[in-house]
Amino acid sequence: MRKLLVLGVAAGVLLAGMLFPVAGGIGLLAASVSDSAVGSHTDLETGVLPAVTTVKDRNGATIASLYQQYRVPVDSDRIAPAMKAAIVAIEDRRFYEHGGFDPIGALRALVNNSNGGATQGASTLTEQYVKNYDLYVAAQTDAERRAAVAPSYARKLKEAELAVSLDHDLSKDEILTRYLNLVYFGHGAYGVQAAAQAYFGVDAAALTVPQAALLAGMVQSPAEYDPVNHPEAATGRRNVVIEALAAQGSIPDTSAEAQPLGVVANPSVPAEGCIGAGDAGYFCDYVLDYLRKAGFPTDRLSGGGYTVTTTLDPDALAKTKAAVDEQVPPTQPHVANVMSVVAPGADAHQVVAMAANRTFGNKEGESSYGLPYEPENMGAGSVYKIFTAATAMEQHLVGIDTVISVPPSGYTSPIYRNGAGRPIPVGNAGNYRTALTLQDALAESPNTAFVKLEESTGVPPVVDMAVRLGLTSLAETPYSGKAGTPSIADVMKQQKQASFTLGVTPTSALELANVQATLASHGTWCPPTPLLSVTDRAGAAVPVTQQACTQALDPAIADTLMTGLSKDDAAGGTSAAAAGQMGWNRPIAAKTGTTQEYKSAAFVGATPQLAGAAIVFDDSASPKPICDGSPPRSCGGGNIYGGKAPARTFYRAFGDILAAQPVAPLPPTDPAYLHGTLPDVVVAPPPDQPQPDGAQPPADQPQPGGENGG
Numbered sequence: 001m002r003k004l005l006v007l008g009v010a011a012g013v014l015l016a017g018m019l020f021p022v023a024g025g026i027g028l029l030a031a032s033v034s035d036s037a038v039g040s041h042t043d044l045e046t047g048v049l050p051a052v053t054t055v056k057d058r059n060g061a062t063i064a065s066l067y068q069q070y071r072v073p074v075d076s077d078r079i080a081p082a083m084k085a086a087i088v089a090i091e092d093r094r095f096y097e098h099g100g101f102d103p104i105g106a107l108r109a110l111v112n113n114s115n116g117g118a119t120q121g122a123s124t125l126t127e128q129y130v131k132n133y134d135l136y137v138a139a140q141t142d143a144e145r146r147a148a149v150a151p152s153y154a155r156k157l158k159e160a161e162l163a164v165s166l167d168h169d170l171s172k173d174e175i176l177t178r179y180l181n182l183v184y185f186g187h188g189a190y191g192v193q194a195a196a197q198a199y200f201g202v203d204a205a206a207l208t209v210p211q212a213a214l215l216a217g218m219v220q221s222p223a224e225y226d227p228v229n230h231p232e233a234a235t236g237r238r239n240v241v242i243e244a245l246a247a248q249g250s251i252p253d254t255s256a257e258a259q260p261l262g263v264v265a266n267p268s269v270p271a272e273g274c275i276g277a278g279d280a281g282y283f284c285d286y287v288l289d290y291l292r293k294a295g296f297p298t299d300r301l302s303g304g305g306y307t308v309t310t311t312l313d314p315d316a317l318a319k320t321k322a323a324v325d326e327q328v329p330p331t332q333p334h335v336a337n338v339m340s341v342v343a344p345g346a347d348a349h350q351v352v353a354m355a356a357n358r359t360f361g362n363k364e365g366e367s368s369y370g371l372p373y374e375p376e377n378m379g380a381g382s383v384y385k386i387f388t389a390a391t392a393m394e395q396h397l398v399g400i401d402t403v404i405s406v407p408p409s410g411y412t413s414p415i416y417r418n419g420a421g422r423p424i425p426v427g428n429a430g431n432y433r434t435a436l437t438l439q440d441a442l443a444e445s446p447n448t449a450f451v452k453l454e455e456s457t458g459v460p461p462v463v464d465m466a467v468r469l470g471l472t473s474l475a476e477t478p479y480s481g482k483a484g485t486p487s488i489a490d491v492m493k494q495q496k497q498a499s500f501t502l503g504v505t506p507t508s509a510l511e512l513a514n515v516q517a518t519l520a521s522h523g524t525w526c527p528p529t530p531l532l533s534v535t536d537r538a539g540a541a542v543p544v545t546q547q548a549c550t551q552a553l554d555p556a557i558a559d560t561l562m563t564g565l566s567k568d569d570a571a572g573g574t575s576a577a578a579a580g581q582m583g584w585n586r587p588i589a590a591k592t593g594t595t596q597e598y599k600s601a602a603f604v605g606a607t608p609q610l611a612g613a614a615i616v617f618d619d620s621a622s623p624k625p626i627c628d629g630s631p632p633r634s635c636g637g638g639n640i641y642g643g644k645a646p647a648r649t650f651y652r653a654f655g656d657i658l659a660a661q662p663v664a665p666l667p668p669t670d671p672a673y674l675h676g677t678l679p680d681v682v683v684a685p686p687p688d689q690p691q692p693d694g695a696q697p698p699a700d701q702p703q704p705g706g707e708n709g710g
Contacts, residue, residue: 047178051305057312064277064284066301070269071190076177080207086216089244092125100126100167101160126163129179186222188269198267210256213241227263279321281360286373287530305537310530311350316657321355323653327645328357334634336619338372340510341612344520351530375506376617378600381593384503385450387466391457393557398676400439400564405681406432407448416498426451435681443567450501460493468552470515503593512613516606523558556670563669565589578647587666598625598638603646608664614649
């Protein structure tokens with residue numbers, strides 16, 4: 001039988017040679033099958049097609065579609081019988097009779113072609129499957145794609161041979177299903193499921209006779225028979241298919257010709273990539289970046305048919321996006337507002353939301369830079385005082401009730417030096433008592449107190465603490481920006497840059513949120529993961545290598561430091577005004593930060609349920625100071641503080657996200673970390689002019705790269 005099939009192919013190939021127009025020239029005879037990336041029999045028999053990878057939120061809703069060809073392969077039982085009958089009627093009426101190559105059909109096509117009235121080509125559906133597989137799957141270059149459809153005798157021979165072989169090894173229904181999943185139907189839709197959804201908003205299983213006839217007719221030329229751009233041609237072609245169905249007895253009559261085309265107004269497939277993810281664009285981009293860094297071959301995502309289920313909470317995203325836009329509109333020049341939200345946990349820190357006031361995209365006024373998760377260059381200011389406090393507590397130098405010295409503005413620290421190595425004065429934003437408890441110092445944020453504390457801890461341990469708690473990019477990013485040079489963390493330690501405690505290094509909102517998540521997780525650091533699972537097209541789990549969680553800080557220190565950070569929203573705290581304005585009424589561990597030239601300001605906070613960080617900064621090529629207002633704007637002098645727009649953003653978002661959750665207390669303190677080995681200093685009376693609402697005036701003396709208070 002096999003020999004007879006091969007003989008049939010050989011005879012058919014002689015006939016196939018007659019089917020190419022003589023006008024094609026002798027050059028066609030010279031075309032070699034080697035010019036095309038013709039799929040092997042094994043490839044074709046396996047039948048694995050490029051398929052859409054779907055990125056979903058934690059509830060299972062689609063965030064984004066990743067593909068080169070928008071195709072959603074479906075099994076045979078999910079394709080309407082009318083669709084199968086229609087494609088056979090118009091493309092290969094002897095499909096169930098021939099063995100993959102049809103000499104009778106080829107001869108009929110030759111006669112019809114010579115009379116100019118053909119409605120069927122010479123190729124069987126099986127041969128068309130081979131050709132389309134070469135075109136859409138095997139071919140990787142433009143040259144290979146041209147060769148896949150070139151009128152080459154060698155190609156025709158190879159197609160026929162493979163068609164006969166496939167017909168021998170696969171059932172007719174399997175071949176038909178694969179063909180319908182493969183071919184292009186126009187408007188970006190590859191395969192019948194994508195086409196049914198694009199044109200009619202239904203699944204392939206629900207296609208009616210006239211709908212199936214329209215799609216089957218389009219296969220010959222999706223552009224010529226486009227029902228949107230050429231409705232008359234599409235209607236005529238559809239009716240030809242309906243008549244063919246009736247002639248074969250698949251339908252009782254041609255009454256379906258009277259029905260309207262019924263296509264949607266603008267047939268389309270989902271936008272490709274993260275740009276099509278709307279407000280989830282930045283989160284989607286982080287997912288892809290996370291997979292890439294985890295070693296997942298992201299080039300496989302666009303056609304691999306994976307399902308990536310993420311940690312994104314759509315409700316939290318909507319509320320976070322509303323909060324950042326409320327404070328800084330998306331169109332506000334030079335001023336970006338970003339926020340990331342992380343859920344603490346002992347074995348995972350899940351990223352539940354991230355947003356920016358900028359729309360994710362490549363158009364003017366949009367940004368495709370990972371604003372909520374990539375470091376911004378201006379820094380986060382006094383937020384970094386958390387790391388100095390944690391280091392001093394770990395070294396048992398102080399506890400949160402230890403009264404520490406607050407030197408006045410102009411204090412010259414032996415470790416705070418300029419680029420030439422000379423000591424320079426440290427400035428405060430306003431007047432402070434000469435001594436404060438560590439807890440009050442974190443809330444009021446005098447610069448001199450933490451630079452002096454850093455004299456006792458040393459700079460390198462503070463830098464290491466920042467990396468341990470979550471600022472991992474400091475240990476990864478070259479200080480010079482050039483690969484192979486020391487990291488930012490290494491340079492800070494080597495040069496003992498005391499300005500580190502004032503938050504001068506590039507900072508990521510996501511990493512800051514994860515710092516707070518580490519504290520809220522009793523000192524356990526975990527990578528901020530956006531993944532719940534990755535599965536292949538068969539539903540099998542695909543392993544993704546992720547960093548293990550580590551105990552970054554003694555749980556007793558972390559829990560006590562949470563209370564140490566709990567006064568920021570209280571009277572005298574740097575975010576008290578914002579908390580009151582936004583109606584905040586929950587315990588929170590928080591800290592504000594502002595950079596010296598007012599080009600950025602930050603706020604971090606954590607409740608037992610969630611941790612987050614908001615940063616407002618100038619995202620232009622030439623950053624300028626920012627003035628707080630409605631909305632914040634670029635200005636000459638600057639007056640933005642972490643307790644203003646960033647804190648308002650945070651309290652608005654978290655107030656809305658946590659509205660339905662119970663108020664949870666902060667963890668209890670540990671007596672071992674209420675006091676340390678450094679002796680308490682004498683407490684002085686409060687200054688004559690306290691700073692209202694945590695809004696502090698400019699420092700007496702500017703600090704190069706430093707922080708002007710909370």
